[in-house]
Amino acid sequence: MTDQTATETAYVRRFQTLDSDDIAQVGGKNASLGEMIQRLSRRDVAVPRGFATTAQMYREFVAANELEEKIRDRLEKLNADKASLEETGQAIRGLIEGGEFPPQVAEQIRDAYRQLSAEYDEEAVDVAARSSATAEDLPEASFAGQQETFLNVRGEDELLDACRRCFASLFTDRAISYRREKGFDHMKVALSVGVQKMVRADEAGAGVAFTIDTETGFPDVVVVNANWGLGETVVAGTANPDEYRIFTPLLHDGAHRPIIEKTCGPKRHKMVYSGNGGTTEEVETSEDEQNGFVLDDDEILQLARWCTTIADHYGKPMDIEWAKDGRSGELFIVQARPETVQSQKRAETLKNYRLTEQGRPLVEGLAIGSAIASGKAFVLTDVNESDRFADGGILVTTMTDPDWGPIMKRAAGIVTDQGGRTSHAAIVSRELGVPAVIGAGDATSAIKDGGDVTVSCAHGENGVVYEGELAFETREIDPTGVPDTATTPMMILASPEAAFRWWNLPVRGVGLARMEFIINNIIKIHPLALTRFDELEDEEAREEIERLTAAYEDKGEYFVEHLSRGIAKIAAAFHPHDVIVRLSDFKTNEYAGLIGGRGFEPEEENPMLGFRGASRYYSDRYRDGFALECEAIRRARETIGLDNVIVMVPFCRTPEEADAVLRTMAEHGLVRGERGLKVYVMAEIPSQIILAEEFAERFDGFSIGTNDLTQLTLGIDRDSEALSELFDERHEAVKRSVRRLIEIAHEHDTPVGICGQAPSDYPEFAEFLVEAGIDSISVNPDRVMNVLEHIARAEGRQ
Numbered sequence: 001m002t003d004q005t006a007t008e009t010a011y012v013r014r015f016q017t018l019d020s021d022d023i024a025q026v027g028g029k030n031a032s033l034g035e036m037i038q039r040l041s042r043r044d045v046a047v048p049r050g051f052a053t054t055a056q057m058y059r060e061f062v063a064a065n066e067l068e069e070k071i072r073d074r075l076e077k078l079n080a081d082k083a084s085l086e087e088t089g090q091a092i093r094g095l096i097e098g099g100e101f102p103p104q105v106a107e108q109i110r111d112a113y114r115q116l117s118a119e120y121d122e123e124a125v126d127v128a129a130r131s132s133a134t135a136e137d138l139p140e141a142s143f144a145g146q147q148e149t150f151l152n153v154r155g156e157d158e159l160l161d162a163c164r165r166c167f168a169s170l171f172t173d174r175a176i177s178y179r180r181e182k183g184f185d186h187m188k189v190a191l192s193v194g195v196q197k198m199v200r201a202d203e204a205g206a207g208v209a210f211t212i213d214t215e216t217g218f219p220d221v222v223v224v225n226a227n228w229g230l231g232e233t234v235v236a237g238t239a240n241p242d243e244y245r246i247f248t249p250l251l252h253d254g255a256h257r258p259i260i261e262k263t264c265g266p267k268r269h270k271m272v273y274s275g276n277g278g279t280t281e282e283v284e285t286s287e288d289e290q291n292g293f294v295l296d297d298d299e300i301l302q303l304a305r306w307c308t309t310i311a312d313h314y315g316k317p318m319d320i321e322w323a324k325d326g327r328s329g330e331l332f333i334v335q336a337r338p339e340t341v342q343s344q345k346r347a348e349t350l351k352n353y354r355l356t357e358q359g360r361p362l363v364e365g366l367a368i369g370s371a372i373a374s375g376k377a378f379v380l381t382d383v384n385e386s387d388r389f390a391d392g393g394i395l396v397t398t399m400t401d402p403d404w405g406p407i408m409k410r411a412a413g414i415v416t417d418q419g420g421r422t423s424h425a426a427i428v429s430r431e432l433g434v435p436a437v438i439g440a441g442d443a444t445s446a447i448k449d450g451g452d453v454t455v456s457c458a459h460g461e462n463g464v465v466y467e468g469e470l471a472f473e474t475r476e477i478d479p480t481g482v483p484d485t486a487t488t489p490m491m492i493l494a495s496p497e498a499a500f501r502w503w504n505l506p507v508r509g510v511g512l513a514r515m516e517f518i519i520n521n522i523i524k525i526h527p528l529a530l531t532r533f534d535e536l537e538d539e540e541a542r543e544e545i546e547r548l549t550a551a552y553e554d555k556g557e558y559f560v561e562h563l564s565r566g567i568a569k570i571a572a573a574f575h576p577h578d579v580i581v582r583l584s585d586f587k588t589n590e591y592a593g594l595i596g597g598r599g600f601e602p603e604e605e606n607p608m609l610g611f612r613g614a615s616r617y618y619s620d621r622y623r624d625g626f627a628l629e630c631e632a633i634r635r636a637r638e639t640i641g642l643d644n645v646i647v648m649v650p651f652c653r654t655p656e657e658a659d660a661v662l663r664t665m666a667e668h669g670l671v672r673g674e675r676g677l678k679v680y681v682m683a684e685i686p687s688q689i690i691l692a693e694e695f696a697e698r699f700d701g702f703s704i705g706t707n708d709l710t711q712l713t714l715g716i717d718r719d720s721e722a723l724s725e726l727f728d729e730r731h732e733a734v735k736r737s738v739r740r741l742i743e744i745a746h747e748h749d750t751p752v753g754i755c756g757q758a759p760s761d762y763p764e765f766a767e768f769l770v771e772a773g774i775d776s777i778s779v780n781p782d783r784v785m786n787v788l789e790h791i792a793r794a795e796g797r798q
Helices: 005-009 022-043 053-064 070-078 085-097 103-119 156-171 172-180 232-236 288-291 297-314 383-388 402-408 424-432 498-500 515-523 526-530 539-548 556-572 588-592 623-639 655-665 687-688 692-699 706-714 732-747 764-774 781-797
Strands: 013-016 052-055 128-132 149-154 190-197 207-208 221-228 242-247 259-265 269-273 280-284 318-324 333-340 351-355 361-368 370-380 394-397 411-417 436-438 454-456 462-467 472-477 487-494 511-513 579-582 645-649 679-683 699-704 752-755 778-779
Touching: 013 022, 013 103, 022 053, 022 128, 022 190, 022 297, 022 333, 022 679, 022 706, 052 103, 053 103, 053 156, 053 351, 070 085, 070 190, 070 511, 070 692, 085 156, 085 172, 085 706, 103 156, 103 706, 128 156, 149 156, 149 645, 156 190, 172 402, 190 732, 207 232, 221 232, 232 269, 242 297, 242 556, 242 699, 259 297, 259 556, 288 623, 297 318, 297 752, 333 361, 351 454, 361 424, 370 411, 383 402, 383 511, 394 402, 394 526, 402 424, 411 454, 411 645, 436 462, 454 511, 487 498, 487 752, 487 781, 498 781, 511 515, 511 556, 511 752, 511 778, 515 556, 526 539, 526 556, 526 623, 526 645, 556 579, 556 623, 556 645, 623 645, 623 655, 645 655, 655 692, 687 692, 687 706, 687 732, 692 732, 699 706, 699 732, 706 732, 732 764, 778 781
Parallel strands: 370 394, 394 411, 411 436, 487 511, 487 778, 511 579, 579 645, 645 679, 679 699, 699 752, 752 778
Antiparallel strands: 013 052, 052 190, 128 149, 128 190, 207 221, 207 318, 221 242, 242 259, 269 280, 318 333, 351 472, 361 436, 361 462, 370 454, 454 462
16 A cells, blocks of 8 residues: 555544544544654654544444444334343444455555554564544544453454454443433444554553642642553553652753652552463562562653653643553553543632541552542442442442443442552542542452441542541632732641642742651651661561562662652642751650661650750761761752752750751751752740850751740640640740740841741731741641731731
C-alpha cells in the first residue's frame, strides 16, 4: 500500500496522519495518539506507531453482515423487558463476532499491519488492539472504559479477529447500560480500533500518570503509578502500585531533581504474555520486585517531563498511560486523555472532617477524598449481589469495574482489597464525592458483613476503616472573599500527606512544619538506631529495622530520603512562600518510643526540661543523628530544589548554645546565609526574651511558641490537669514578654511570628498581637478563616 493510499483510505488511517480534528472518525483515544506523534515527537515524546480503523469501517462491517435490524430487534426486546441486559449483550456480541469483514476492508487492515511490521523490521509485529467509541454528532461524548482492549496480538488473522471482538465490545453490558442511561442512540455510536505496536512492558513495567493531584486538585505536580508487567493491572485497579510525585515548576530547570514522593507499593502480581498466542495472564511477582521500585529516578523525571509537555500542548490536565520496554529500556507514552474530575471542579467551599471519638481500626489503605462516612458494611463478592445492598451502606469488595457503577452510586463509602489511586474504584469514588479506602488488603475478611463501620479519609493519604459508627464533625471553610491583611497568615502543618489538601487556602506559607511528625509516623526508627545499628542490642528492633530498610544499603539513607521528601512535599504545596521547618523537638521519652530508641535515650525525671531541642544537636550523644536531619534539609533545598525551606531551631536556651548549633549545622553543609538559607529560632524560653538582642544577632527570625513560653513564664506544667485553669497564654506576664520580643526584634529588622491556637480561639489575643506588631500568625488549617477574620477586625480598629 502506498503512502498516499495509506493516508487517504476511508477505512484505515495511520496515526501519523491523524490529529485532534479526527475524533469523529477514529475516536478521542486514536486522534490523541496521532496528535502526539505529529506535534510532540519533535519534543522527544516517544509514542509507538500504529494505525486506526475508522468509524466508516465499523458501519461498513455492520451493513455487509446485515446486522443493524438484528441488533435493533435485540435492543427493542430489552426495552420491552422481554430480555435481560445480560442476554441482550451476549446475543449482540455473538452476532458481531460471527460476522466477516468485506474482502476489500480486510485487505486494508492486512496491508496496514504489514506496513507497520515493516516499519519495525519484523515479519509480524505484536500489537495491542484498543477500542475507541465515537459518534459523529456527539464527538465530545465520553465512552471511556466501556469497551475492550486486546494485548499481544500477532499475525493478520489474529488482528482481524481482535478487531471483530473490539467491534463486539461496543455492546458490553456496561456500554449498553451507559448509553440507555444517557439517552444515546445505540446505532449512532460507532467504533474505531487503534492498532499500536506493543511495548514489551511484560518484561519491565507500565502504569498511569496524571498532571494534577487526583485527590486535591493541586496543579503543580505529576502523579505516577507504576507496576511491573503490562499496564492493564494499574488501569483496571487490580494491583497496588508504586506511586511517585514530581513537583513540576522545578522540573525543566536542569538543576534539580524534584521528586517529592516515592512510595513502594506491594505489587504482588503483574500481567505478562502467557506464551499462548495472543493471550495474557497474571502471575505473582518476586520478592525483589515487590520491594523494588519499577522506575529509577532518571526515568521518573523523564516521564514527568513528557507528561508536562503533553499537558502544555493540550492546555489542560491530562490522564496519561505509559509503558517501559524491557528489551530496549525505553519509555513510551501509549495513551493520553483529559483528566475529568479535579480539573472540572470550581472554587468551592472546603469541608474539613474530624473524628470526635476513638474506635478500633479494622483495615487501612489509600484514602480517596477527605471525608468521613459511616453505615452498615455490605461485603459483596460479586456484582450480582447488588439486590442485597442497601442505599447509604458501605460497599466492601475485592475490586470494582464499570459493572459495579450502579451499586457505587448508592454507597456512602467504599472499601476495596485491591487497587491504587488510578483504579476504577478510586476514579468513581472521586467523581461521586464518596470517601473510599482502596487497596486495604484483607478488607473483605477483616470487615464483618452487616456490621457497622466508619470510613475515615480525613487524615492524609492513608484511610482507615473503624469498627462501629463513630461520631465526627464537619466544618465548612469558604476560601472566597478573604480579607487582605497586613499581618501574614500562615499555617501549622505536620503531615506531608495533608499538605496538598490545603494548598488553596488563603495563606502565605507555613509558619511551623513539625519534623518530628515525619520521623514518628513515616520513618518510625530512632536515627541513632540507623547510624549505630551495630550497637543495637534489641533483637526485635533489629529485625524490624532490617525489614523497613531492606531496599537501602546505607540505613541512614532510609532516614534521609523519607525525611527530605516529606519536607519537600510540604514546601512544594506552598511554593514559593516560606515554609519554616522546625528541627526535631522530641523529648527523651518520645525519642525512646521510636523503633530502637530505648538503648540510646537517658531516663529523665522531667523530659520537658531535659535533653531536648538545641542541646541535642551539638552533643556527641546525638551528633550523628542530627547529621541525618541536616542532610535531609540540604537535599530538600538543594537537590530537590525547594529553597523556600527555612530551618528553625527549637528550645535554644542561651546565645552560646545558638552558636554551637549554628557551627554544627555548618559542619553538615547548612551555613546560614549561603544559598539563601535562613535560620529561625523558636522563642519559648524567658532567657530568649531577656537576651533578645543577642538572639536577634544570631538568627533571621523568631517564632513564638506560646505553650512553652507560658509554661516557663508562669511555672505551670502545661500538661497538668490540676493547674489547667491557671494556664493561659493571655496572662499579662506572657503578653509583656511577647511585646518586648517584637519590639527588640524589629529594632534589629528581624521578623517575629507566632504559632498556636490562641489567636484563633481568642479574638482579643489576635487583636493584641496585631497591635504589638506581630509579622505573621500561624494556625492549624481548620482555623485559618477564623484567625483571618480576627486579624482583619483588629487591623481595622487600628
